[in-house]
Amino acid sequence: MVYKFLVRQIYIEELVIFGMVTPIRQSVPLKGKKVSKEVIRLRNVSKHYPMGDSVVKALSHLEFKVFQGEFVAIMGPSGSGKSTAMNLVGSLDMPTFGNIYLDDKDISEFSESDLAQLRGKKIGFIFQSFNLIPNLTVRENVMLPMMFQGEDIDVRREKAAELLKLVELSDRMDHYPGEISGGQMQRVAIARSLANDPEVILADEPTGNLDTKTGAIVMEFLEKLNKKGKTVIMVTHDPELAEEYADVIYWLRDGILEKVTKKCGKRFMDVTRKKKKEAREKTVIKATVETTKKRKGGK
Amino acid sequence: MKLDYLILALKNLKHRGIRSWLTLLGIFIGVTAVVALIGLGNGLEAAVGAQFGVSTTEVITIQGGGVNAFGAPGSGVVNKLTTDDMNAIDKLSSVEVAVPRILASGKVEYNDAVTFEIVASIPNGIKRKWAYEIFDSKVDVGRLLKDGDTNKVVLGYNFGLDNKIFEKAIVYGKTVLIQDEKFVVIGILEKTGSAIFDNVAYMNEEPLRELMNYGDDVDVIAAKVHNEDEIDRAKEDIEKLLRQRRDVKMGEEDFEVSTPEAMMETVNSVLGGVQAFIVIIASISILVGALGIVNTMTTSVLERRKEIGIMKAIGGTNYQVFLQFFFESGMLGLLGGLVGVILGTIVSTLGIVGINNFIGGELQPTFDFILIGGTLFGSFLIGAVAGIAPAMSAAKQNPVEALRG
Numbered sequence: 001m002v003y004k005f006l007v008r009q010i011y012i013e014e015l016v017i018f019g020m021v022t023p024i025r026q027s028v029p030l031k032g033k034k035v036s037k038e039v040i041r042l043r044n045v046s047k048h049y050p051m052g053d054s055v056v057k058a059l060s061h062l063e064f065k066v067f068q069g070e071f072v073a074i075m076g077p078s079g080s081g082k083s084t085a086m087n088l089v090g091s092l093d094m095p096t097f098g099n100i101y102l103d104d105k106d107i108s109e110f111s112e113s114d115l116a117q118l119r120g121k122k123i124g125f126i127f128q129s130f131n132l133i134p135n136l137t138v139r140e141n142v143m144l145p146m147m148f149q150g151e152d153i154d155v156r157r158e159k160a161a162e163l164l165k166l167v168e169l170s171d172r173m174d175h176y177p178g179e180i181s182g183g184q185m186q187r188v189a190i191a192r193s194l195a196n197d198p199e200v201i202l203a204d205e206p207t208g209n210l211d212t213k214t215g216a217i218v219m220e221f222l223e224k225l226n227k228k229g230k231t232v233i234m235v236t237h238d239p240e241l242a243e244e245y246a247d248v249i250y251w252l253r254d255g256i257l258e259k260v261t262k263k264c265g266k267r268f269m270d271v272t273r274k275k276k277k278e279a280r281e282k283t284v285i286k287a288t289v290e291t292t293k294k295r296k297g298g299k
Numbered sequence: 300m301k302l303d304y305l306i307l308a309l310k311n312l313k314h315r316g317i318r319s320w321l322t323l324l325g326i327f328i329g330v331t332a333v334v335a336l337i338g339l340g341n342g343l344e345a346a347v348g349a350q351f352g353v354s355t356t357e358v359i360t361i362q363g364g365g366v367n368a369f370g371a372p373g374s375g376v377v378n379k380l381t382t383d384d385m386n387a388i389d390k391l392s393s394v395e396v397a398v399p400r401i402l403a404s405g406k407v408e409y410n411d412a413v414t415f416e417i418v419a420s421i422p423n424g425i426k427r428k429w430a431y432e433i434f435d436s437k438v439d440v441g442r443l444l445k446d447g448d449t450n451k452v453v454l455g456y457n458f459g460l461d462n463k464i465f466e467k468a469i470v471y472g473k474t475v476l477i478q479d480e481k482f483v484v485i486g487i488l489e490k491t492g493s494a495i496f497d498n499v500a501y502m503n504e505e506p507l508r509e510l511m512n513y514g515d516d517v518d519v520i521a522a523k524v525h526n527e528d529e530i531d532r533a534k535e536d537i538e539k540l541l542r543q544r545r546d547v548k549m550g551e552e553d554f555e556v557s558t559p560e561a562m563m564e565t566v567n568s569v570l571g572g573v574q575a576f577i578v579i580i581a582s583i584s585i586l587v588g589a590l591g592i593v594n595t596m597t598t599s600v601l602e603r604r605k606e607i608g609i610m611k612a613i614g615g616t617n618y619q620v621f622l623q624f625f626f627e628s629g630m631l632g633l634l635g636g637l638v639g640v641i642l643g644t645i646v647s648t649l650g651i652v653g654i655n656n657f658i659g660g661e662l663q664p665t666f667d668f669i670l671i672g673g674t675l676f677g678s679f680l681i682g683a684v685a686g687i688a689p690a691m692s693a694a695k696q697n698p699v700e701a702l703r704g
Contacts, residue, residue, distance in 0.1 A: 092702070116615060117614060148610070
């Protein structure tokens with residue numbers, strides 16, 4: 001109970017070290033939906049940024065697991081570390097501590113280029129500000145991820161056309177991003193994210209720059225994709241949006257995982273695993289402390 | 300696959316602002332200078348060669364040295380060559396034939412208009428044929444001179460034009476006054492492209508000697524060798540012979556024996572100096588252009604950080620990002636080169652038209668496709684090399700930071 005008042009990132013790691021707080025672990029597969037394979041897993045991940053003499057702890061001890069076919073939301077207000085979490089989940093960034101597994105492979109073992117290739121194949125990104133390349137037409141934007149995978153140009157052209165048909169933009173293929181609306185740009189981004197047929201779609205505030213109506217259209221597409229079996233991870237600050245679409249929601253605050261909720265029928269249930277069996281947990285903490293000390297000693 | 304990156308680079312170039320194109324100024328000014336210079340240089344060489352009016356490379360020109368006054372070549376010389384010198388040269392084994400030539404400045408009158416032009420001689424007998432061959436004389440209208448033509452004259456091409464030598468063109472069959480004597484124009488020669496040869500009046504040697512009181516003097520001797528390879532030996536033979544005959548020591552010659560090659564060398568050494576100067580300027584310009592590309596590419600990488608972030612997020616490896624910027628830079632250089640080649644070709648063509656107008660020649664602009672291809676490849680290379688450092692910095696961007704923009 002004490003820890004709830006002290007959830008400040010500066011102290012939290014020390015608290016963990018001294019065994020006062022249990023890092024939250026969640027790893028329950030979804031019931032009802034067919035979930036099988038674990039796609040992405042973050043194990044006790046922390047991300048620290050040096051800032052002058054001090055260190056900003058953007059994320060501490062995050063445990064995160066996504067199974068194939070899930071719709072997961074990472075929720076949190078600004079500054080909660082959700083962007084950091086997204087970068088880590090998307091393997092754009094490396095954790096300061098902990099491990100990230102993409103398809104059961106530890107990403108720290110990959111070279112930068114191999115990781116880029118793997119990322120291009122496994123993860124499709126959708127960004128808040130669409131992030132289309134302005135000098136390329138809509139179609140060429142969709143073709144780009146396939147080019148990086150060494151796909152043949154004819155295949156690329158054809159597949160891009162197919163994907164744009166899927167997001168109902170066949171008539172805008174040869175337009176430049178500047179010539180279409182925000183909602184359309186985000187649909188192009190969805191098409192692009194699907195280019196290499198990835199397992200995971202990682203959407204960072206996909207409706208953040210859109211009005212409610214176009215935002216809903218974009219979300220519908222994401223929902224449709226999820227129903228077709230794509231794993232979707234969405235980062236958002238909007239709890240309503242998260243609860244409307246996601247199966248599992250990770251609530252972040254001040255760089256700490258606050259709780260994990262899961263859809264049960266129409267309601268969400270707190271499934272955060274904490275302090276159920278104090279004794280068992282404490283042994284886990286001890287082990288963590290020891291490994292942390294070892295690591296610190298080693299550095 | 301690399302072609303994809305080239306196409307991508309081209310697409311990006313299409314959207315470049317005017318600032319990028321301005322940085323190419325250096326490259327294209329440099330390339331323009333080089334291409335124009337080489338094109339013009341070839342034209343100039345040809346132009347100067349034409350001025351000597353020698354069509355074959357097997358002819359040695361001999362003239363008296365010393366005072367090189369104004370007027371026709373060989374005239375105004377103190378110790379003139381003589382017909383005996385000519386006959387002696389003719390007998391040399393390395394010389395096939397020696398043709399004498401008198402070049403006298405004379406008063407030419409037509410329709411009450413007076414001008415002073417060079418009157419040149421054509422030898423009699425067997426040497427007439429050689430003379431026509433060596434000087435490549437062909438008539439445009441009428442006929443060439445024959446043995447026994449005394450009061451007859453053949454005129455250079457320019458006499459047949461309006462507003463060139465005389466206000467009104469001289470036509471075949473008319474009579475002109477040379478040194479107040481009447482001569483019938485029996486032919487007008489074809490255009491040679493040489494301002495000297497097109498302005499000359501030709502008559503037989505004997506009447507000209509009488510008219511100008513020449514005695515035994517000869518202004519120029521043209522000696523034809525058996526073949527081109529023997530030209531240096533023939534030159535030595537002639538020099539040795541003339542030193543003996545005129546009793547001068549080596550290094551103190553009062554005559555000049557010049558081969559077409561030597562003449563061209565003189566011309567080329569002058570042209571070479573000019574060329575070297577322009578090449579230095581052009582190199583500096585290209586260097587500045589290359590630095591311009593480094594600059595514009597560095598700015599571009601900074602401006603397009605977000606784009607780089609996107610490329611990395613959607614699976615672009617460092618090498619793939621590098622390739623795109625590298626090709627973009629190369630294409631910038633190539634485009635600079637292309638503009639330069641086009642401008643340079645225009646400049647050299649205009650220059651050659653100018654030379655033609657000035658000397659009345661008919662030089663054709665030359666297009667050296669190897670030169671053009673080489674220049675374009677070189678420009679691409681300069682651009683690419685200039686782009687290596689910026690492209691590497693693009694490739695090394697951290698995706699998270701780059702995405703932030």
